[in-house]
Amino acid sequence: xxxxxxxxxxxxxxxxxxxxxxxxxxxxxxxxxxxxxxxxxxxxxxxxxxxxxxxxxxxxxxxxxxxxxxxxxxxxxxxxxxxxxxxxxxxxxxxxxxxxxxxxxxxxxxxxxxxxxxxxxxxxxxxxxxxxxxxxxxxxxxxxxxxxxxxxx
Amino acid sequence: xxxxxxxxxxxxxxxxxxxxxxxxxxxxxxxxxxxxxxxxxxxxxxxxxxxxxxxxxxxxxxxxxxxxxxxxxxxxxxxxxxxxxxxxxxx
Numbered sequence: 001x002x003x004x005x006x007x008x009x010x011x012x013x014x015x016x017x018x019x020x021x022x023x024x025x026x027x028x029x030x031x032x033x034x035x036x037x038x039x040x041x042x043x044x045x046x047x048x049x050x051x052x053x054x055x056x057x058x059x060x061x062x063x064x065x066x067x068x069x070x071x072x073x074x075x076x077x078x079x080x081x082x083x084x085x086x087x088x089x090x091x092x093x094x095x096x097x098x099x100x101x102x103x104x105x106x107x108x109x110x111x112x113x114x115x116x117x118x119x120x121x122x123x124x125x126x127x128x129x130x131x132x133x134x135x136x137x138x139x140x141x142x143x144x145x146x147x148x149x150x151x152x153x
Numbered sequence: 154x155x156x157x158x159x160x161x162x163x164x165x166x167x168x169x170x171x172x173x174x175x176x177x178x179x180x181x182x183x184x185x186x187x188x189x190x191x192x193x194x195x196x197x198x199x200x201x202x203x204x205x206x207x208x209x210x211x212x213x214x215x216x217x218x219x220x221x222x223x224x225x226x227x228x229x230x231x232x233x234x235x236x237x238x239x240x241x242x243x244x
Contacts, residue, residue, distance in 0.1 A: 007239040089234065100187060126229045127205030133187035134214065134226030141231045149234035 012086035012152040016079040027115045034078070035114035037121070039094045040070035041136075042107040044128050055111040055118035064133075065099035069118075073110060077143060087148030095137040104128045108138060110149075122150050186216060186223035196223065208232045 014020060018029070038055070042048040046059020057068055074092035081087065094108070106128045112119045126138070141147040182193040193216075201213040209229050216224040 005241055005243065007241055012239060085236075087234075098185065122235055124231065124235065126207055126209050126231070127203075127211055129211070129227045129229075130225070131227050132222055132225040133185065134224050135228070136226070137228045139228065139230040141234050147233045149231065151234060151236040153236050153238050 006084065009081045009084045009086060013079050013081050016086065016088055034075060035112050037073040037075055038070050038111055038113040039073050040109050040111070041105050042109065044104045044106045046107065048107055048109055049123050052109065052120050052123065054120055055109060061101050061103065061105045063099060063101040066096060066101060071096055082145035085145035085151055085153045087143060087145050087151045089140050089143035089149040093137050093139045095135060097135050098133065099131055099136060100133050101131045101136065104130055184216060184224065186218070188218060188223050191218060191223065
């Protein structure tokens, strides 16, 4: 049995759980509980993407029923792994109820709302859309190593 | 004679209330729209399914009133999330 090199699967999971600090962590945690997450929506004309380190109001949608910063993300399922891939998915659909968003939007940012600095986690795109006095919802993919919303392979 | 008239008036009032309640709660489905609450039967309701360029499924629910869009909901089913590749540099 030969040795193999690779980033350990456990690290991929525990990095998401905040177990490691290879650099200086500028946030002071007073509890070991998970952080609060939120989801914001972005206009088609915006340039929001993986390069955004923190939540930004630049390019965020606005309209009746929508509050800047978006809505809370339900996170009842901790990061997990299968094989050598770690994965995490919100445990419920992300829903914006009774909103009017007349300008086309096509992206959602999930970010950490626990601290003053709202650090980004991921940006997801979908087909350009508008909403008129209705509901906008994002139903999550199956939470596994193949389709989970955030995967580290 | 006067008491009888009062009782009759009360009965009529209660009957009207019951009719109104049944009309509101039983027969008519009210939908919230940008034009306020509108009976569903007055509007044209349509739904659409499509798969967007990202592979996600979009379900649109649209209500129009006299040809005007008064309510539109959009629901996306994300098929697949994002993957980051963790790599180590061989020594």
